[in-house]
Amino acid sequence: MSTIDLLTRVSMLCKKYEKYDTEKLRLSSEGVASHDHFLKLYTSLEQDLADALEKSSDAEMEKNRAVVATLNAEVRRAKAAMRKEIPKLIRLATKKVKGVSADDLATRPDLALGLQAKIEAITDGVSVGHRNISSPKKSTPLEIKIDSVSPDDIKWTEQKEHSEESRNLQQDVELRQHKQDQNLETISEGLTTLKNMAEDIGEVCP
Template sequence: MTVIDILFRLDDICKKYDKYDIEKQRDLNAHGDDAFARFYATVESEIDKALLKAETASMETNRAAAVAMKAEVRRTKARLLEEVPKLQKLARKKVKGLSKEEQETRHDLVLGLSERIEAIPDGNTNATKANGGWATSASNKNIKFDSDGNIGDDFFQQSEESSQFRQECEMRKMKQDQGLDVISEGLDTLKNLALDMNEELDRQVPLIDEIDTKVDKATSDLKNNNVRLKETLLKVRSSRNFCIDIILLCVILGIASYLYQ
């Protein structure tokens, strides 16, 4: 996982668990039913986070991580600027217990909020100049946004850092492609070795079959020889016993003739 992935993942996790932030929930509950106050506090909190991220990006030594964080800051600015008209509408709504002076103060707060959003450094100094800025005044009619809610293309104009980041990504991609080519060549070599081994095994199969046949024949011959040897031994033993019997018979006859005389 790269540094950029870690940063985006960390930001998503922080947003996911914002509802468990006790101090943030306490601040939101302190506004009661005042929708403007809650919304304003939320936007102000987002501005503080964007400023902190912009400051972190300015001190980041990793070029790729800095470019990624500045791009995130630009997206946050665009999203916050889209919330300004909503705040204008909420500021015009009459709230029970709110004086006319306080309601006018809310209009001024919204205007100041828009200027604060514009002042967030995002590493793209040409964006505001190219777009000519957003016209703001106490009247909502003088605030001009694109009808579809999109910001001009010049806002995301490519900077020198983003160009360097793109070149670095291209170089890393080329290195990855070279590494993949080396791995592919290694796999082809292993495949060829496996094919050669299979061919050699196919050639050895007839030899192994022939060896098995010869071993079976030798085993059969050895078994037959053992049977013949056993029969021979039995015959020799029988003839030997016959000779012993004749000798014993002669001895007995000799003893008998001697006693008879």
């Protein structure tokens, strides 16, 4: 295959997939950004996503448990805030916007769902079940399951883990104290036996 053929094929592939380039989408929509609510919200969520990913990465590298807990809590709050905006983003993705091409509009539902998947994939220190992400064309916004774990559930889980750890520590301390008590009792019995033996010897040999 010649160089010209290779360049031609590369150009065709780039043209085929350029509609998925979010940066190009943003630049090409600068003229209609004032009334393109989807683009505004999408850009804002992308920035929030980048910030949350940075905090999640910092938490994974951090050694201090307190700092890790703080960072993970901030990530969870950020994810919860972004989840609340996803239904609105999905609704806006299906609306026509003056000045935006039909091809660009067709990709917006996929962009919204892709952003939702990225949000759920962020590590936040809490293991949650896999969430099904449904297409807006096949379900209404009320049927879209954004989050099956509420902040109260997360708080309760953290408290439960903390209480279990405290209970285990308390049981360990009580077990050690019990062993110490047994050892002291054994020593006491030994001393009593020695005392009785000494008294018996004293009586035999005055």
